[in-house]
Amino acid sequence: MVRRDDTKTQALAASRTLNPRPEKVTDPAFGPGGFFDPADLVQVKYEMVRRAEVADVPAGRAAADFGFSRQSLYSARTALRERGLAGLVPAKPGPKGGHKLTGQVVDLLEDLLEADPGLRPADLAVEVQQRFGVSVHPRSVERALQRRRTAQREDEQGAEQARGAAPKSL
Numbered sequence: 001m002v003r004r005d006d007t008k009t010q011a012l013a014a015s016r017t018l019n020p021r022p023e024k025v026t027d028p029a030f031g032p033g034g035f036f037d038p039a040d041l042v043q044v045k046y047e048m049v050r051r052a053e054v055a056d057v058p059a060g061r062a063a064a065d066f067g068f069s070r071q072s073l074y075s076a077r078t079a080l081r082e083r084g085l086a087g088l089v090p091a092k093p094g095p096k097g098g099h100k101l102t103g104q105v106v107d108l109l110e111d112l113l114e115a116d117p118g119l120r121p122a123d124l125a126v127e128v129q130q131r132f133g134v135s136v137h138p139r140s141v142e143r144a145l146q147r148r149r150t151a152q153r154e155d156e157q158g159a160e161q162a163r164g165a166a167p168k169s170l
Contacts, residue, residue, distance in 0.1 A: 012041070017041045018040075019067075022044075023038075025038035026066075029047065041090070042088045042089060044066050045080075046080070048063060048065070048076060052073060059074070100135075100140070101128075106144050106148050109124050109127075109145055121142045124138070128141070
C-alpha cells in the first residue's frame with residue numbers, strides 16, 4: 001500500500017505519530033472513507049485500547065485488529081492511564097540524558113572549577129578526555145554544570161520551604 005503524500009501525513013511524520021504499518025490496521029472503523037485514519041498512530045492506539053476496554057474485545061484480538069501485539073496494547077493502556085493521550089506519542093529517539101557527563105564526571109568538573117575558577121569549558125573538556133577517555137563538547141560541559149547548579153538551587157529552596165522559611169528572592 002502506498003502512503004498518500006499530503007499535509008496530514010507530513011504533520012504526522014514530523015510529530016513522530018505516523019503509523020509505520022497502516023496497512024496492518026484491519027478494524028472496520030479504519031476502513032476507506034471512514035472517520036479514523038490508520039496512518040494516525042495515536043488514533044489507532046487509542047481506539048485499540050478503547051476497543052479492548054469498552055467493547056470488551058479480548059486483548060489479543062483487539063491488538064491484532066489494529067496491527068499490534070498484545071504487549072503493545074498493554075503498554076498503550078498503561079501510558080494512556082498514566083499520561084493521557086500524550087502518553088501514546090512515541091518518545092524521542094536517542095539518549096535520554098548526558099550519558100558521557102555522568103555524576104562522577106560533573107563532580108570532577110566542579111572540583112576543577114573550585115580549584116581554578118578561570119578554567120574555560122574547553123579546558124574542562126580536555127581534562128575529561130584525559131582523565132576519563134571521553135570526548136565531550138565544551139558546550140556540553142557548560143550545560144552539565146548549569147543543570148547541576150539549577151538542581152542544587154532547587155534542592156536548597158525545597159529544604160528552606162520544608163523548614164518553613166520564606167524562599168530567598170532572586
